[in-house]
Amino acid sequence: MPEQKTLATTGNLVVAEAMRQCKPDVVAAYPITPQTTIVEEFAGFVAKGKTDCEYVTVESEHSAMSTCIGASAAGARVMTATSSQGLALMWEELHIASGMRLPIVMANANRALSAPINIHCDHGDIMGARDAGWVTYFAETAQEAYDNTIMALRVAEHPDVLLPAISALDGFITTHSIDRVCVMDDATVADFVGDYESASALLDTDDPVLHGSFSGLGGPFFEFKRQQREAMEGARAVIKEVGAEYSELSGRPFDVIETWGMEDAETAVVVIGSTAGNARHVARELRANGRKVGVVKVRVWRPFPYAELAAALKGLKAVAVLDRAESFGAEGGPLFTEVRGALYDLETRVPVVGYIYGLGGADVRLELIERVYDDLSDIAAGSAAPAGLVYLGAREEA
């Protein structure tokens, strides 16, 4: 196993480091809290000559992603980073990047969307991009943000995939907290990601091609969407292959979901992002008191690991899904509806309850998670599930 350096650093700084090590040809980005220190750090690498990447400063995220699309179509390896309103401003380009099958890799510092204005963590931004056709990794820690970014590039550029990919990390909690992170040396990462050879580069004048064509009524638009579906399905195997190879190299385990205590758990919490740590902490304490509880963390959100979740949650007496994003008018948050869907084909019905928590950076205190496990114990013991969605910790009328 190659030697690694252990750093005390933040999620953002280590994502910038991963970007530098992946040797992108072009980075076009616009700063936005709490992503700013990624692009700041990366701009520093450019200024100090630590990368020969073409760094394009643009006037908005709309232009950032447009530039990334142009550069990627030209045949370049392209990376960027954004957050919240910035991701929202990229909305139309997100779909264009995936439709044109451009393997752009973007970090997203998960942050609430306005209004009211708020700069803190929730998943409202990233969940809004869930249908944009991007492979999406979620980090719990700075370490995972680093590892996910590197793996995401390999997956995105894989000939069986050729889709853009997002490496998401929780705003402030993961982007700005000092964390212990092991980083690999430049040569090891460079070797792992390899070189990117576009099969249809616009700048290949010997073999000219056209990108950005039209497919109107009667044209094969429908068939192109089917291709994207196949590519996203194909990503499942590639994510696992690349993850296994990366695990071997780094010594850190990887799977699309991470389970804790699930061997004999009777109830479990399903969670995505940094709150997985809180959930494990509470679960560990409850287990010390003899409660058979588990945690399932979703690390890859797109393609959604429904088969893995069904296998992990099968036979449980009650499951809680924690959503840090709203889907107003839906039965629950985006993770809740996906998890419930994943369990539908099981022979025995698993009761699933949905919680919305931590919107706009609202604190996820340990007693809130404990309350979730208490609810699950009640349901497992035969009590009725909470009627409808629970806003965990929101001030409510008594």
Next chain:
Amino acid sequence: MKWDISEMGSWTYGQFPPGAIIPEAGNSNDYITGGWRSERPWRDDATCTQCLLCWIVCPDSSINVADEKVTSFDLDHCKGCGICAQVCPVDAIEMVPEGCELPGVK
């Protein structure tokens, strides 16, 4: 690359180049765009002075010319906009509804 799209109408989804890339340069001639025309131009050769103004203005390069003389219209690509008829100084071009008999053609 030479790209044969003659059977494209029956291609299944796996046969299209990913990302809707068009892998052959300069192949727009193979793409028939005349189908949306509701009126077609008809030129009276006896009136035409061969000034070539219509050839200059046609936005779809659909006026066929040989030996510096207008010969015919490229009806695979003419969209029926009527600009040629509008600019013709001697009114030699007439726009005729699609599906009707052309003047002078019995």
